[in-house]
Amino acid sequence: MAEVSIRQAVAADAATIVRMIRALAEYEQLLDQVRIQEADVLRDGFGPRPRFECLLAEIAGEAVGFALYLDDYSTFEGRAGIFVEDLFVTDAARGRGVGRMLLARLASIARERGATSLHLIVLDWNPARVFYDRLGFTETRGWLPYGLSGAALDRLAADDR
Numbered sequence: 001m002a003e004v005s006i007r008q009a010v011a012a013d014a015a016t017i018v019r020m021i022r023a024l025a026e027y028e029q030l031l032d033q034v035r036i037q038e039a040d041v042l043r044d045g046f047g048p049r050p051r052f053e054c055l056l057a058e059i060a061g062e063a064v065g066f067a068l069y070l071d072d073y074s075t076f077e078g079r080a081g082i083f084v085e086d087l088f089v090t091d092a093a094r095g096r097g098v099g100r101m102l103l104a105r106l107a108s109i110a111r112e113r114g115a116t117s118l119h120l121i122v123l124d125w126n127p128a129r130v131f132y133d134r135l136g137f138t139e140t141r142g143w144l145p146y147g148l149s150g151a152a153l154d155r156l157a158a159d160d161r
């Protein structure tokens with residue numbers, strides 16, 4: 001059985017990152033919402049002002065998982081953290097420790113950078129919640145995610161004029 005390797009993604013991986021995002025969206029039954037293109041990944045992950053970073057998990061040179069992450073900040077603690085926007089392992093690689101390896105690498109990166117936490121959001125039906133619980137993640141009860149986008153974002157932005 002081939003060994004799993006974890007590495008930092010580079011610009012040449014843009015197509016792979018898009019493919020992994022699409023696989024995640026398909027798993028979450030949200031593929032119809034995916035708009036990201038390679039150009040977006042190149043601009044926002046590898047351009048002059050990177051907005052995210054990405055780890056790739058590979059077996060024999062083939063991507064089998066990824067973790068897309070960015071810095072966050074706790075004003076209460078006065079410390080940085082890492083927010084895991086996406087974490088995904090392909091069906092074929094599940095059960096081989098790939099997800100744990102990706103999160104372990106993120107924990108190491110967090111500590112190297114002086115960050116005090118890792119955060120992520122998981123769908124309530126996702127069986128990976130058991131996995132996160134086993135690793136020591138805790139559900140943040142009492143906090144509800146809110147979002148603003150599209151026309152509502154445009155309306156609020158218009159109030160700034």
